[in-house]
Each structure stands twice: as C-alpha cells, then as structure tokens.
Amino acid sequence: DTAVSQTPKYLVTQMGNDKSIKCEQNLGHDTMYWYKQDSKKFLKIMFSYNNKELIINETVPNRFSPKSPDKAHLNLHINSLELGDSAVYFCxxxxxxxGGNEKLFFGSGTQLSVL
Amino acid sequence: TQLLEQSPQFLSIQEGENLTVYCNSSSVFSSLQWYRQEPGEGPVLLVTVVTGGEVKKLKRLTFQFGDARKDSSLHITAAQPGDTGLYLCAGAVYSTLTFGKGTMLLVSP
Incomplete structure (x- = not known):
C-alpha cells in the first residue's frame, strides 16, 4: 500500500487553466506538506498543514490554494496557470x-507542464 | 543565498569506486537529514544525524555530522548502479525543513 499517494502523476495543461492535484496519506500522520521541485531539482516548501490547520505558507502566489478536508488529505488547487508553474509538485x-526537524514521507510527485 | 550548499553538484563514477558528497552551511543545525531521490520518485529519508561528530552507517553508506553541527558528509564505499540518484541534505531553517540543491550521482556498470 502506498503511504503517500498523489494524483495525477502527469498533468499537461494550457496557460490560464485551473487545475487540482490531490494527495492522501494512510500513515496516520498529523502534518502534510506541498513542496515544489524546479527544473534544477531544487526542492522548496510551499505549504504545511497540521491537523487541517495551515502552519506554513511560504511566499507563494495566491493563485495556489491548498485545502485540507481532513488530516489525511491535502489538495492543491492552482488558478490561472502560468508557464513558470511548470515543475514537479510533491506532497x-x-x-x-x-519545527524543521520532522522526518518527511514523500509522494511520487506530479509533473505539471504548462504550455 | 543558499543556506545548505551541497558539493559536488554532479558526480559520475564507475561501479566499485568510492565517493564522498558534502553538505555545508554557516548555520548550526539541531539535526541534519539525508534523502535519496530516484528518477520519477519522491525523496526517501536515509538517515538523521543529531549529535556533533556523530557517524551513522547504512550498509555501504557512512554519514557524518560535523563537530560544530554545521556540515555533514556522505561516503559511499564500492558504489553500485543502484546507488544512482539525487542525494539531498536538509536541515531546519527558521523552523522549516530546508533542502540543499542536491548532488546527482550516476554510477555506471
């Protein structure tokens, strides 16, 4: 059973569209994250939720809106997609x-390509 | 400013060789983590080092935390093609787990 699963694996879309990426974890963990990995493989945190509450919100355009319906799910919705949003997104x-010392379990990533 | 500097950025070696990759910072960390990321997958935690000077071994991988807790190294003995991947170090910066840019290791048969 996959511990952290995210869908879709690949997402190809046009500029200006709105898209969502879903994430679920079956580890019973309290905290979930979204990270963005750019073309140079740099992994940067975007958001973190602890028990459905937002605790970290890095400098991310407000076109990105995370939603945590329960502590096992953290979805990412992106409005008005731009070329620069192309990256791999990891839950x-x-x-x-x-406080930065947590041990992370990652999903396998969603490769987003904005054309 | 990159808070965690990793070197080298890229390393291509033959099977059986030894190698060392480094993670350096001017900041003191309460702990440092090492992850390995294979193509098309997410990073997987290999080890956490906590105490200055600490050495941890994971089969052919040896991790060391600097005495001052500002740097760490990963040494691989007799590298194998299965060791190929992106090696990332990570530490707490302003209460957020922050990653270095990684070392891409390619081990050829």
Whole structure:
C-alpha cells in the first residue's frame, strides 16, 4: 500500500487553466506538506498543514490554494496557470510538525507542464 | 543565498569506486537529514544525524555530522548502479525543513 499517494502523476495543461492535484496519506500522520521541485531539482516548501490547520505558507502566489478536508488529505488547487508553474509538485507527510526537524514521507510527485 | 550548499553538484563514477558528497552551511543545525531521490520518485529519508561528530552507517553508506553541527558528509564505499540518484541534505531553517540543491550521482556498470 502506498503511504503517500498523489494524483495525477502527469498533468499537461494550457496557460490560464485551473487545475487540482490531490494527495492522501494512510500513515496516520498529523502534518502534510506541498513542496515544489524546479527544473534544477531544487526542492522548496510551499505549504504545511497540521491537523487541517495551515502552519506554513511560504511566499507563494495566491493563485495556489491548498485545502485540507481532513488530516489525511491535502489538495492543491492552482488558478490561472502560468508557464513558470511548470515543475514537479510533491506532497509529503510527517508524524507531527517538528519545527524543521520532522522526518518527511514523500509522494511520487506530479509533473505539471504548462504550455 | 543558499543556506545548505551541497558539493559536488554532479558526480559520475564507475561501479566499485568510492565517493564522498558534502553538505555545508554557516548555520548550526539541531539535526541534519539525508534523502535519496530516484528518477520519477519522491525523496526517501536515509538517515538523521543529531549529535556533533556523530557517524551513522547504512550498509555501504557512512554519514557524518560535523563537530560544530554545521556540515555533514556522505561516503559511499564500492558504489553500485543502484546507488544512482539525487542525494539531498536538509536541515531546519527558521523552523522549516530546508533542502540543499542536491548532488546527482550516476554510477555506471
């Protein structure tokens, strides 16, 4: 059973469209994250939720809106997609929020290509 | 400013060779983590080092945390093609787990 699963694996779309990426974890963890990995493989945190509450919101355009319906799910909705949004987006979870010392379990990523 | 500097950025070696990759910072960390990311997959945690000077071994991989807790190294003995991947170090920066840019390792048969 996949511990952290995200869908879709690949997402190809036109500029200006709205799209969502879904993430679910079956580890019983309290904290979930969205990370963005650019073409140079740099992995940068976007958001973090602890028990459905937003705890980290890095400098991300407000076109990106995370939603956590329960602590096992963290979805990412992106409005008005731009070329620069093309990247691999990773969902992750941790047992709890460790102030940067948490051990992360990652999903396999969603490759977003904006044309 | 990149808070966690990793070197080298890219390393291509033959099977059986030894190698060391480095993770350096001017900041002190309460702990450092090492992840490996294979193509098309998410990073997987290999080890966490917590104590200055600590050495941890994972089969052919040896991880060391610097005495001052500002740097770490990963040494691989007798590398195998299965070791190919992106090696990432990560540490807490302003209460957020922050990653270095990684070392891409390619081990050829």
């Amino acid at each position: 992750a979870s941790s047992q709890d929020f460790g």
